[in-house]
Amino acid sequence: MDRERMAEPLRNSFGAAIPKRIGAMLQAVDAAFDADAFVADALRGYEPLNLMQRGRHIAHALRRHLPDDYDAAIALLLASVDHAPARDGAPMGAFLFLPYTEFVSLHGLDHFATSMRALHALTQRFTGEFSVRPFIERFPELALAQLRAWASDPNEHVRRLVSEGTRPRLPWAARLRAFQRDPAPTLALLELLRDDPSLYVRRSVANHLNDIGKDHPEVLTAVARRWMVDAGEERQWIVRHALRSAVKRAEAGALEVLGFAHEARxxxxxxxxxxxxxxxxxxxxxxxxxxxxxxxxxxxxxxxxxxxxxxxxxxxxxxxxxxxxxxxxxxxxxxxxxxxxxxxxxxxxxxxxxxxxxxxxxxxxxxxxxxxxxx
Structure with a gap:
């Protein structure tokens, strides 16, 4: 999606109904949960915030009203997911779960295993692409090992998270500077996904490569050239889409990969x-x-x-x-x-x-x- 264009309409739809729905969902799985107190807390100072700030604001309110024990809090959040209203009737659809993924990234860094299980479940309802990034930065080896395992997950949303969550220049997110300096760790993940059966995943792979090309054009060209060897139409599409910005920049290597190396007469x-x-x-x-x-x-x-x-x-x-x-x-x-x-x-x-x-x-x-x- 065009995230910048979507941001303001999404914010406008992410109003007071969102914490009210979340409160009702949690109360459905825990009768002791004080939904009214949570909603009042979540709506305090809510109006001037932008979309992502609202998600974080609700996540902080959840921390104050859920059990202190992180594992117990996550168990309630995941149990409440099944009580979400039908997507057709809910404002924001999957964005309803933005505060859930924000809760994990804000409050779960000291609980790696539990947080990974939570993101595995939540990304299938919304996306964990923003929330997995703090774990990558604090625990790079553990996080990359987990992402390698998820690259073969049967769920396409989980596999997409492997590519999208590690994008060095992911829109709406802080850059992953380590991967901007050295894209090798994420390229190893993309190799596992380059022939993924899902267009949803392959599009993320192409966007990720496009990000890499902005910092390392020679790396992008080398990967594109190698991937084009014996490539089927689906992998060729990834390469063409990944090279789109490089082509606009008239980079000779990208044009050569696509067969436009000569000066046109x-x-x-x-x-x-x-x-x-x-x-x-x-x-x-x-x-x-x-x-x-x-x-x-x-x-x-x-x-x-x-x-x-x-x-x-x-x-x-x-x-x-x-x-x-x-x-x-x-x-x-x-x-x-x-x-x-x-x-x-x-x-x-x-x-x-x-x-x-x-x-x-x-x-x-x-x-x-x-x-x-x-x-």
Whole structure:
């Protein structure tokens, strides 16, 4: 999911109903649990918090109202899982269990075995990708051994945790700096998952490799090249998805792995960028003809780059995927794209001159520009 875009709507749905549901679930398995006192405690100072802060806030309230003995507290939490309302009728669905996984990471570091059993169960209902990370940092050898065992677990959510929980640059989480410096321990885990039968797991493997490539592009290229040997379509998909950022950065090694190592012999003709002057909130049409000027057929990867003006007046490149083309000798193909300039939560537009380029097999080729004006 696009986590940054989802964060605010999720927070808005993670309201007072969440601690009330958790209180009811715990009371269903322990009649002595004071649900009213827990809910009142959990809602104190709740409103201004963001999504992850709310999860941690509820977890701290749980610690104050569950038994002092950690094993006993975890037993109650896990027993209450089966009393969750049907997902269709519950706001936030699986996010209901965010405070449970936060409870484990905040209060379970001194109870490794119990916490691992809890995360194994909870990740099958929500995800343990955030909560397993403190255990990795404090007990790297123990945690990696546990993750290696989970790589062959029959449940796809558990296997995905092996990859997702160890991502060095996991969104919404603190980075795992040790794995940023040396990705070898997590690469060993990914080797166990590269042919996983679940697309859910394979997508995480690709995202993890993409993370590694941001710090160690040469490692990513080497792994991708090795994995492509005798690879079936599913593993090829992992490699292509893992290389997506490297391709946008026009890294030669990534392009070579995907078969785009040569400099394309093409001409860019009949360029049209219209209107040349466009208001924020409208759109601009970008079109051109790409012609193979070589004597043989060529396979070319075509992207385009918009140099967006930022608030400080500087320009920052954003790469957009276009097409992969197989061009016969002399063949010409017309390509057109409509670029929306609406204001979005993920991109704020600013007035100014916006340059546009093509990337053909990673090589930049100028297209033109348009001027963005205030609406």
């Amino acid at each position: 093409v001409a860019v003709e009949a360029v049209r960028i219209a209107p040349k002057r466009v208001a924020i909130g409208e759109s601009v049409d970008i079109g051109f003809t790409l012609r193979n000027t070589g004597a043989a057929a060529q396979r070319v990867l075509v992207d385009y780059v918009v140099f967006y003006v930022k608030a400080n007046g500087e320009a920052r490149a954003k790469v957009f995927k276009l097409r992969t083309l197989d061009l016969a000798a002399g063949e010409a193909v017309r390509i057109a794209k409509r670029l929306s300039l609406e204001q979005r939560t993920t991109r704020t537009h600013y007035a100014g001159r916006h340059r546009v380029e093509l990337l053909v097999n990673g090589r930049p080729m100028p297209l033109g520009e348009f001027v963005l004006v205030g609406s």
